[in-house]
Amino acid sequence: xxxxLLTLLCGFLGICREPTHCRDIQYAQVEHIxxxxxxxxxxxxxxxxxxxxxxxxxxxSLKGVLSTDPLMLMNGGMYHDDLSPVGLYxxxxxxxxxxxxxxxxxxxxxxxxxxxxxxxGRASVTETRxxxxxxxxxxxxxxxxxxxxxxxxxxxxxxxxxDSLKIRNGVGVSKDGSMLHFxxxxxxxxxxxxxxxxQRELKAHNALFLDGTVSSIQADGFSQSGWKSIGPIxxxxxxxx
Numbered sequence: 001x002x003x004x005l006l007t008l009l010c011g012f013l014g015i016c017r018e019p020t021h022c023r024d025i026q027y028a029q030v031e032h033i034x035x036x037x038x039x040x041x042x043x044x045x046x047x048x049x050x051x052x053x054x055x056x057x058x059x060x061s062l063k064g065v066l067s068t069d070p071l072m073l074m075n076g077g078m079y080h081d082d083l084s085p086v087g088l089y090x091x092x093x094x095x096x097x098x099x100x101x102x103x104x105x106x107x108x109x110x111x112x113x114x115x116x117x118x119x120x121g122r123a124s125v126t127e128t129r130x131x132x133x134x135x136x137x138x139x140x141x142x143x144x145x146x147x148x149x150x151x152x153x154x155x156x157x158x159x160x161x162x163d164s165l166k167i168r169n170g171v172g173v174s175k176d177g178s179m180l181h182f183x184x185x186x187x188x189x190x191x192x193x194x195x196x197x198x199q200r201e202l203k204a205h206n207a208l209f210l211d212g213t214v215s216s217i218q219a220d221g222f223s224q225s226g227w228k229s230i231g232p233i234x235x236x237x238x239x240x241x
Contacts, residue, residue, distance in 0.1 A: 021071055022219045027201050028193035031186040033222050034202065035072045035236070039173075039180050043237045044118050046076055046091050046140050048083070055083040057229035059218045072219040072236040074169060074182055075211055076116075077142035078108050079231025087128075087143025088115055089232060099132055099143060107209065110157060113145020114208045116171050116234075123180055125173045125206040142232050148172070148195040148207040155195055162190040166212035167226070170194065171234070172204025181207075182236075184217050184224060210234075 022035040047062050049055055056062040059073040078086040086108050089097040103109055112127045117138035126134070127147055146155050148170055165188035172181040181202045185194060191209070198207035214226035 020220045022222050025183075025197075025201065027197045028189065030189045030193070032197060033184050033186065033217055033219070033224060035074075035182045035217075035219050035222075036202070037071065037180045037236055039123050039178055040121070041239055042071060042180070043121075043239055044123055044140065044180070045235045045237065046089070046142050047233045047235060048085070048089065048091060048096065048231065055229070055231065056233060057083060059216055059225070059230075059233060062233050062235065063218065066235065066237070068237055070218075070235045070237050072182060072217065072234075074171075074184065074217045074234050075215060075226070075230040076232040076234035077144040078211055083229060083231040085142065085232055087113070087145075088141050089143070090117070090138050090141040093139050099128065101128060101132060107212070108145045110146035110155075112147050112150060112155070113143065114147040114150075114206070115141050115143045116208050116210075117141035122177060123173060124177060125171065125204075125208045127206075142210075142234070144208055144210050146191070146209055148191070148209050149199045149204055150206060152199070152205050154199055155191065158192045158195055159190075160192045162192055165190055167215050168194045168209060168212045169215035169217070170198065170207055170209045172198040172202055172207030174203060175205035180236075182217075182234075184215050186224065 088099040118140040169184035198204040
């Protein structure tokens, strides 16, 4: 009875909103947009090129061609100047770029790095060499780096007092795989604090850095864009959407 009356009141006054998956969270004196989803209630995909073979490059370009309104869009991994992925990239079961296990420079090679992947509807974040040993054949995957949280522990090379401050975004998964967390900072933050956001605040057992500076998101009531074109894009859609 009370729920019925509340529904009528909301409709009459126009003051009630449907619950959203996304919210603002302050951590280490920095505001973040955080979107959390029950893994069994959503479909997670990656996108790179449109039907003509050209990169979408912007979240808005992808949103316009999706068959249903996404719950969230976010840039989904590092890329070369031509917007092609740096590491493993699997879209709809088709591998477009192989797993990278080599050393190098830059954040991608701040080892260990990792893979965000989905198989049979189950999403995971796995350290790269562990992913290779398991010989996983995912339905969707994007590789990036560094890992932020590895089996509940912060990446060992992060420095508490690091002055490398960037807008950053990432993805984390709970220990039982039931919850997915996507986060993007509204202001520059270092890896130490961004990693702890996932570990301490969001309780992610494994989490992966996706990118910095170019970091972008579109979700219900939330929008933030980087300053240049992006490569892979992650979409979160309603199940069967």
